[in-house]
Amino acid sequence: MKKPLHIEISEYIKNQIISGKLKYGDKINSENELCEKFGTSRMTVRKGLTVLVNENFIYSVPGKGNFVSEKISNQYTLYFNELNSLKSGNEETKLLGVNIINPPIEVMFNLGITKKRKVIVIKRYSMKHDISIVYDIKYIPYHVGMPIVEKEIHYATFPEILAKEMSHFEIKKELIISGENPSKEVQKILKITKEEPVMKIEQKILDDDNKPIGFGITYFNSKYFKLEASNLKSYEGD
């Protein structure tokens, strides 16, 4: 397996950065210098540099050159799947009920709707070894003729449920994570006392125009569940 030349070029620059030879703000070799050094054409050099630009190792300033980026960042990648968070696979998801109701205030606010608009509520919870760990509530603005498929509701994640109604591209998802003492309802489902804290994750799904199309709240028993995040990105993280 011979490495393509453009990969060799990007690794050459990357090594200069990792080894410390090049530091933040430094100018790297110009494209023409790299062409000469590797005996190749500019298109090949540029292909190698594009990789580094995408990985945020370098940035380019037209007319001046390519420069090393500041790499320290506060950015992490987090995976959140409200049903499958307990990765072991021993868990069991139960559907508590599906109803059409008048929206509570919190839901009106988060979905940007008035109290006249009915919403569908889906309540589910997950157990593992007979311990209730997750309680999940979803709210979706109701409109007549909405196809609600039992199997989906039972096993699908929120984006999956909503994807049926729209192109599944360009969905915006937001999470708000907090800790709180459980309400009576949550205490009952998770079988905990008021003093045992839960992690609350609010999930908002927005369409292309930033209009909310779904709002969910997931409560986790803090004793049995922790969220994890890291700065290593992987594509298709399911």
Next chain:
Amino acid sequence: MKKPLHIEISEYIKNQIISGKLKYGDKINSENELCEKFGTSRMTVRKGLTVLVNENFIYSVPGKGNFVSEKISNQYTLYFNELNSLKSGNEETKLLGVNIINPPIEVMFNLGITKKRKVIVIKRYSMKHDISIVYDIKYIPYHVGMPIVEKEIHYATFPEILAKEMSHFEIKKELIISGENPSKEVQKILKITKEEPVMKIEQKILDDDNKPIGFGITYFNSKYFKLEASNLKSYEGD
């Protein structure tokens, strides 16, 4: 501002996907078809497609063609800065103390060290409008001659503190987020009772060989702080 041709090509494909004309698994026009359609050369077409590959809209199968990706994912981007989480800027960070101690068990475990190895502890907290919101503790394995700069300890984030010791590239960072009842120490600093839950964020910094080089715990008063994440990526999220 005339748009570059390769951008027009990538937007053309993107629109086909967003509008639903192309769905998951569908084959998009071949590169040669796109060349003809846009009256351009293959390199330009490929440049347009590369953008879509990087954004995970399409993937290519050599010998067959380019295909639309599955876009639903559970991946979110989270920004975490233990000192600057209270974005408003009204907050004030105070240094409680720096000490060299024998590591507690939790720290030994997370740093992968024995009890013989001393660690540096840095304790800081942040207030906003006279309310303590964040209590932050950092542990770093001690070695002689370690340059500890007062100003850095006071104001720098964990990766920044550690970056001095190594190339700041290729740092791996992991977060574990949970909810819990505060210990006596945390109660005192955050001025809360045992019943008021805190959000606990453990931060582990690893070097290239996955060896821990720093461990931190940040406690947030849940009443005043929530973590946010979304699926929109932005580079340089500071």
Next chain:
DNA sequence: TAGTGGTCTAGACCACTAG
């Protein structure tokens, strides 16, 4: 065998930068 994407060449013209 015809078509596909992957790599690469050797040029070109452009706007911009900085002395």
Next chain:
DNA sequence: TAGTGGTCTAGACCACTAG
């Protein structure tokens, strides 16, 4: 004015796919 990166062309050869 010389050098830089941004865009684009019109080719080439390759390995792979699938009928």
